Amino acid sequence: MPELPEVETIRRYLQNGTPDYPSILGRTVSAARLYWPKTLAEPDAEAFTRRIAGHRVESVGRRGKYLLLHLPPETLLIHLRMSGDLRLEPIAALNQPHDRLYLDFVLLPGEDRRWRLAFNDTRKFGRIWLLDDPQRLLGKLGPEPLEDTFTAEWLADALHSRHRQLKPLLLDQGFIAGLGNIYTDEALHRAGLHPLTLASAVTPPQAARLWQSIRLVLQEGIQRQGASIDWVYRGGDFQNYFGVYQRTGQPCPVCGTPIERLVVGQRGTHFCPVCQTADGR
């Protein structure tokens, strides 16, 4: 389940290349091959292929959990949702199970083979948009947690005016962009806040600690190149450093108390009943 750190990791791979493949920058799309039509949120397959062919990848960005490939004059937005993944690979590579879309690139001068971008998505929840105006989607997002506009003061203020429990509020991409189930549970644990705490009951010092916890857990996730869980493997190892996520019954790394699980807003939620006591209930 790619969240901000996993998407950022993929963004850096695509921008800078890896030991196994080159950078995607400067590559011109020659064709699109679609194997699961619903992957395209907008436009339809015919228009997508026509509009993307001949355009060149100028930059790779990220906003929240959206990956942004800038192909002037349009932007390709990719949301990986639960099981989406991207590979840059030789155009003649073996097709993999659950591959949904290929973007073929033209041969670059000096290279001896062509490359393609493969979008793989077991659960078929991932979506791709090709838009003139990406702000139409991105404008709905809350602040970017690792940028300077996201401050402890902003968070304290924003929490103060909300009558919601912390867990669902932090998962709300319109409130803050990029957090999913893993990093929300981890941030709340580090901040010592119970997931059911009412946002309006969070004091400024608690908000400051939550702000720092969110920043640190995301930065650590990026440093470890994200988490590899379930059947999706991207090379990251942050899953080995979880304090609470999917550790029900195992000891809290801080106090040794068994981690508990409850369902909040239809989401599995993991927390330490001793460390996370502030609950506002």
Place this chain on the structure above:
DNA sequence: CTGGCTCCCTGAATGC
């Protein structure tokens, strides 16, 4: 504004 529910899917887990 908030909370609850549904849908999108597959594969793992459970039931018979």
Place this chain on the structure above:
DNA sequence: TGCATTCAGGGAGCCA
């Protein structure tokens, strides 16, 4: 043991 059924899981949209 093998087959059939259930359900978890993240995010967004809809409705009350």
